[in-house]
Amino acid sequence: MPTQAKIALAGNPNSGKTTLFNELTGSRQHVGNYPGVTVEKKEGYYLVDESRITIVDLPGTYSLTAYSVEEVVARDFLANEKPAAVINITDASNLERNLYLTCQFLELGIPLVIALNMIDVAKTRGIAIDHDKLSALLGVPVIPIIARSGKGTADLMRKAVAVAKEERNWQPIHISYGEDLDATLLEMQDKIEKENFLTEVYPARWVAMKYLEQDSQILEIGRRQNVSLSQELEAMEKTVSDHLLKTMETYPEAMIADHRYGFIKSILIQDVINQRFDEDRLYISDRIDKLVTNRFLGPLIMFGVLFGLYKFTFTFSEIPLGFMETFFTWLGGIVDRILPDGQLKSLFLSGIIDGVGGVLGFVPLIMFMFFGIAILEDSGYLARAAFMMDRIFRIFGLHGSSVMPFIVSGGIAGGCAVPGVLATRTLRSRKERLATLLTVSFMNCGAKVPVLALLTAVFFSENQARVLFLLTLLAWAVALLVAKFLRLTVLSGKSTPFVMELPPYRFPTFKGLLIHTWERTWQYIKKAGTVILGISILLWAMMTYPGLPATERDAFEQQRQNIVSSYAIEIAQAHQQTDNVDSSPAALEEQSKLIAIDGAQAEAALRFSLAGRIGTWLENITWLTGFDWRTNIALLGGFAAKEIIISTLGTAYSLGEVDPEETGFLRETLANNPLWNPAMGMALIAFIMFYTPCFATVICIVREAGSWKWGLFSMVFNTFFAFTLAALIYRLALFMGFGG
Ligand code: GDP
Ligand code: MG
Numbered sequence: 001m002p003t004q005a006k007i008a009l010a011g012n013p014n015s016g017k018t019t020l021f022n023e024l025t026g027s028r029q030h031v032g033n034y035p036g037v038t039v040e041k042k043e044g045y046y047l048v049d050e051s052r053i054t055i056v057d058l059p060g061t062y063s064l065t066a067y068s069v070e071e072v073v074a075r076d077f078l079a080n081e082k083p084a085a086v087i088n089i090t091d092a093s094n095l096e097r098n099l100y101l102t103c104q105f106l107e108l109g110i111p112l113v114i115a116l117n118m119i120d121v122a123k124t125r126g127i128a129i130d131h132d133k134l135s136a137l138l139g140v141p142v143i144p145i146i147a148r149s150g151k152g153t154a155d156l157m158r159k160a161v162a163v164a165k166e167e168r169n170w171q172p173i174h175i176s177y178g179e180d181l182d183a184t185l186l187e188m189q190d191k192i193e194k195e196n197f198l199t200e201v202y203p204a205r206w207v208a209m210k211y212l213e214q215d216s217q218i219l220e221i222g223r224r225q226n227v228s229l230s231q232e233l234e235a236m237e238k239t240v241s242d243h244l245l246k247t248m249e250t251y252p253e254a255m256i257a258d259h260r261y262g263f264i265k266s267i268l269i270q271d272v273i274n275q276r277f278d279e280d281r282l283y284i285s286d287r288i289d290k291l292v293t294n295r296f297l298g299p300l301i302m303f304g305v306l307f308g309l310y311k312f313t314f315t316f317s318e319i320p321l322g323f324m325e326t327f328f329t330w331l332g333g334i335v336d337r338i339l340p341d342g343q344l345k346s347l348f349l350s351g352i353i354d355g356v357g358g359v360l361g362f363v364p365l366i367m368f369m370f371f372g373i374a375i376l377e378d379s380g381y382l383a384r385a386a387f388m389m390d391r392i393f394r395i396f397g398l399h400g401s402s403v404m405p406f407i408v409s410g411g412i413a414g415g416c417a418v419p420g421v422l423a424t425r426t427l428r429s430r431k432e433r434l435a436t437l438l439t440v441s442f443m444n445c446g447a448k449v450p451v452l453a454l455l456t457a458v459f460f461s462e463n464q465a466r467v468l469f470l471l472t473l474l475a476w477a478v479a480l481l482v483a484k485f486l487r488l489t490v491l492s493g494k495s496t497p498f499v500m501e502l503p504p505y506r507f508p509t510f511k512g513l514l515i516h517t518w519e520r521t522w523q524y525i526k527k528a529g530t531v532i533l534g535i536s537i538l539l540w541a542m543m544t545y546p547g548l549p550a551t552e553r554d555a556f557e558q559q560r561q562n563i564v565s566s567y568a569i570e571i572a573q574a575h576q577q578t579d580n581v582d583s584s585p586a587a588l589e590e591q592s593k594l595i596a597i598d599g600a601q602a603e604a605a606l607r608f609s610l611a612g613r614i615g616t617w618l619e620n621i622t623w624l625t626g627f628d629w630r631t632n633i634a635l636l637g638g639f640a641a642k643e644i645i646i647s648t649l650g651t652a653y654s655l656g657e658v659d660p661e662e663t664g665f666l667r668e669t670l671a672n673n674p675l676w677n678p679a680m681g682m683a684l685i686a687f688i689m690f691y692t693p694c695f696a697t698v699i700c701i702v703r704e705a706g707s708w709k710w711g712l713f714s715m716v717f718n719t720f721f722a723f724t725l726a727a728l729i730y731r732l733a734l735f736m737g738f739g740g
Contacts, residue, residue, distance in 0.1 A: 005164050006054045006081065007046075010074060010105070011089035012098050013060030016117045018042075020089060020147040021057040024157065034073050048161055056083065062097075064104040065210070066217035078110055079201045084164035085111045087156065092122040092129055092144070095273060099264045100257075106138065109172030109203055113160045116144040128274045137267045139173075172203040174425060176404065177259045178503070179377075181212060181252055184240040186422070188212075188233055195229050198222070211237050212252040247512040248378070262503040266387060269293065269502070285505050289384065298388045305381065306412055307469055309372040313365065314465040320364035328357035343544070351540030356533055356647070360525065365453065366446055367521045369414040374516040378508035382407065387502060396480040397487030397495060401427045402436040410443035411476065414520075417441040417697040421704050431493040435483045437704055438714055441693035442479040444472055446520075447642035451688055454646055458670045459681035475689055482721070535640045536647050542611040543633065543652065548604060556601040563593050606652065611636070624727040625687065626680035626734075635687070641694050679733035683726040690722035 009017045025044025034041045042057040058077060059070035066072050088105055090098035105112050116131055135142040141159045145152035176182055188208035198207050210218040211233045222230035241252050269289065292301050332353050339345040376382045386403035393402055409420030420440040427433035444452060456467045570586035581587055606612045615629035622632055634648035650666050670676045692715040702711035
């Protein structure tokens with residue numbers, strides 16, 4: 001440490017900065033002004049082991065946003081002079097409000113020591129603070145002191161000097177500011193990093209945050225330094241700010257403050273503060289928190305709420321779901337009538353309508369689910385659910401911040417692993433982060449839900465909601481066990497404490513709920529309309545080409561003609577007896593025989609196709625799990641996107657079917673197929689839940705983990721794991737008599 005190392009004292013007004021400053025420096029101090037402003041600048045020396053340390057008493061502030069000249073001065077000093085350590089003085093009798101500034105120091109990523117001042121005052125008010133716990137949760141030293149009597153100040157300075165000497169790489173902490181702001185912050189951060197905009201002085205995320213807070217000083221500097229980028233950032237702020245106003249009736253600044261307080265609350269609620277009296281002064285929100293995060297009641301309430309969400313979704317979506325099914329059947333009928341037989345008709349019916357229809361058919365379900373989630377999220381309950389789960393998560397080597405990525409990925413119902421993987425950015429420990437991003441894809445994402453809904457309808461038609469609820473629990477159990485396995489093997493290491501935001505409860509606005517629901521539903525529809533349409537067509541082509549060789553086609557044609565000629569006499573006789581030849585026994589018999597041949601030909605063609613060959617080859621392995629070649633084709637398609645499993649099954653089975661008039665419900669087709677017995681069903685459900693993440697997620701894992709190896713790992717490991725599990729389930733279920 002250089003002899004002239006600087007240590008700054010910072011804190012709220014009246015937290016005792018000057019008292020501490022005088023205590024430390026005695027008469028070795030002088031008073032000046034900060035250049036250009038009339039704010040007093042006090043500097044002094046503190047002697048330790050023959051070195052002189054400069055102590056600077058910064059102006060007292062409540063925040064680090066440029067609301068006042070004091071704030072600008074304090075902030076500029078911290079950013080430009082980069083003191084070796086900052087002592088953040090907090091008033092222990094008023095900790096919650098004081099930690100608001102602490103939060104911002106942590107977000108700035110500066111070397112910090114917290115002086116927990118006025119513990120004498122706190123004591124007389126019956127407040128006891130567990131400073132070790134506070135220190136562990138914040139990740140910085142916390143020293144209790146009484147500045148006025150000098151108690152603890154030697155200790156404090158020892159710690160501050162140690163921090164100043166330490167080579168620790170202080171990283172800014174990431175507080176989540178809710179989905180909308182987080183997404184914008186990430187985007188802004190990317191742009192800021194790319195152009196190295198103000199990053200010599202501030203962390204990129206911090207600059208982005210200042211844009212969201214409309215910080216006058218940063219805006220001004222920004223406009224001078226980089227016109228185009230600052231315009232871009234301001235436009236992004238405008239967009240998200242309009243959006244927040246529409247959905248939550250609030251501004252980014254208020255949202256940020258809410259989440260900072262939430263962050264503090266989540267720390268203090270962990271038995272950091274024990275207050276002997278004043279219990280009835282607790283706010284309503286705190287009282288609700290006490291109840292819903294109660295060790296025993298909390299989990300019960302949570303399961304009740306989650307189960308209620310399922311009931312809600314399935315009850316309300318039943319009628320519109322039936323309507324969608326009818327609609328697509330009707331549409332198929334129209335297309336069937338207006339298009340001539342041939343490849344084009346097949347493309348429309350089997351590639352496009354069955355494919356996209358299979359996905360769009362679930363829009364009502366998805367919408368009700370998203371609506372339910374939006375209520376939980378907008379009201380603030382979701383964060384409490386995450387808080388509850390933290391205790392469980394720690395057992396499995398994960399972190400409280402892992403909960404949100406799991407929920408985003410579909411931990412409650414619906415969701416997507418792509419934003420889930422991105423949401424792991426809030427995790428500070430790399431190993432905890434990897435363990436999280438490798439297991440989030442085990443959740444039942446919005447793409448898997450309809451597939452699972454279809455399969456549960458086929459196999460467990462009476463208890464659909466209950467089974468899907470159990471599958472959600474199964475997804476969690478498997479994700480946690482696999483995470484534990486990873487944390488004990490390839491990702492072993494110690495865990496870090498839990499810190500996450502508990503935003504205040506709000507009454508969600510109906511408009512906000514509708515917008516949030518629609519945004520997510522629209523994303524799902526867009527995916528169905530673009531990616532899935534493309535892949536659905538590609539798979540249709542793979543399932544159609546190359547067509548049967550001419551000799552085989554001729555053979556089928558020959559069979560048809562044989563049948564027609566063998567009934568020719570009988571039908572001619574029928575002709576003489578009745579006008580309605582088609583309903584004569586001979587005609588009906590002929591018809592059903594022809595249909596059987598059409599079916600056999602379609603099936604032969606599918607088997608002969610590219611996809612059919614791959615699927616058939618895979619039967620060499622999949623006999624272990626009871627999957628036939630058609631199922632294999634669908635599962636291959638599922639790597640592109642999980643929704644495709646339905647559309648491919650639809651295509652595979654209608655291509656293999658005969659009567660074009662009867663596109664039928666896939667559900668019924670499958671339920672009537674003897675191969676689809678409950679044993680195979682359970683194995684298939686398990687396989688679909690846990691095999692390789694979809695293509696988009698893998699790409700995202702590669703990017704976020706920083707190496708293609710983790711992407712490859714997730715594909716190979718998950719598929720191997722899922723297959724083993726499916727094989728075990730299938731064999732065990734057969735053994736127990738579920739094969740019929
Ligand atoms: P500043 O605004 O942060 O510089 O705060 P000051 O140092 O001026 O202190 C504000 C008030 O708190 C003064 O009246 C101090 O005497 C009082 N004070 C400071 N530290 C303590 C402490 O540890 N215990 C008690 N009881 N009072 C304190
Ligand atoms: Mg003062």
